Amino acid sequence: MHRSGGTVSTWHTSHDVPFGPPSTGHGGLSAARADGSPAEHRRACLDPLAALRTPADPACDVYLTGTVFLDIIFTGLDSAPVRGTESWARGMGSSPGGVANMATALARLGLRTSLAAAFGDDHYGDYCRDALEQGEGIDLSLSRTVPGWHSPVTVSMAYEGERTMISHGHEAPPTEPAPECPPPARAAVASLTPGRRDPWIAQAARKGTRIFADVGWDESGRWDPDDLADLEHCEAFLPNAAEAMRYTRTDCPLAAAHALADRVPLAVVTLGPEGAYAVDGSTGESAQVPGIPVEALDPTGAGDVFVAGFVTGTLAEWPLADRLAFAALSAALSVQEFGGSLSAPGWLEIAAWWRHVQGPKGKIPAALRRYAFLDTLLPAPAGTASPLRRAVPTIGFRSTA
DSSP states (O other): OOOOOOOOOOOBOOOSOOOOOSOOOBBBBBBBBBBBOHHHHHHOOOOGGGGGTTTTTEEEEEEEEOOOOEEEEEEOOOSSSSSSSOOOOSEEEEEEEHHHHHHHHOOOTOOOOOOOEEEEHHHHHHHHHHHHHHOOOOOOOOOOETTOOOOOEEEEETTEEEEEEEEEOOEEEEEEEEOOSSOEEEEEEEEEEETTOOOOHHHHHHOOOEEEEEOOOTSSSSGGGOGGGGGGGGGGEOOOOOHHHHHTSSSSSHHHHHTTTTTEHHHHHOGGGGGGEEEEEOOOOOEOOOOOOBBBSOOOTHHHHHHHHHHHHHHHHHHHHHHHHHHHHHHEEEEEEEESSTTOOHHHHHHHHHHHHHHHTTTOOOHHHTGGGGGGGGGOOOOOOOOOOOOSSOOOOOOOO
């Protein structure tokens, strides 16, 4: 969700667990139309909270607020761009980015997602709003269009398992609508900013909303955990390994997770392609899961997809190790597609991966043991499904009608 510089978790390139787009649908997971309309999209999603829902529940499962970027992603570069030369990319995609990465990942996992954001009144803004609201079924009733404000844009270049980003945007308009009065929600995902409090976080926590937080690179170089004042309102904190070790002055991600568990009930440290480690400070439980080797195309947004997977498992009350494994799987599947938001997997892709690793060509004993919990979660194959929307080289074609 952040656009700041610093270390970026990367993903190994491997063919150990090949994965392709799903060709079949699943019982209980109706086929999604290629146009991705909200009604069709919702029918395509398994509801991970179905067994827990009651009439008294809030209408919103997860609330987010932040900045939506238009992301333009170049992939297939042999190396970093060289000054004074022209580089050609073998692949390109466009998609909503920024906070849209997290919102899309949550929605594709079946959570009722509400996003409060500002949209420019340009074509980029129209595209991003349509992709999120009509394409993914995300509730944008708390969002608004700002006249005369152009959409922020990020160009991301993926090469050698890394990425380099260049962003542009004018000064942001006044604070997005309703961040100080967030709606009732089961959970909210916040991006903590060192040295700053966001009043909506405390207000949401007081209403009983469970706060999950990540953090951006500390440009000040202080890396002082006391600068993360809103951490006191959080149930879970999910930094990457580099961030966690700097905030805790440790030289090991596992040690960093244990140190962070003294400050927040649940500390999760993401290890990029190596998986993740978590410590439940209230019970003393810890869990570690390995990463899943995949053919990595673009790592943009993988961290956001990981958080979305972990939030989903937590709200569904899964065991800690299963939550970590599911989050790692979701992130691994996402890096095989362009872009941050439209790379997020849905239940159809997750089910297709599980069928593959169970098959004769993909049978991997470790994966079969670790992901056995998917058997009770995913329905049996049935029918035919169209793929989710994915990033394409343009923001949209003219209608032929």
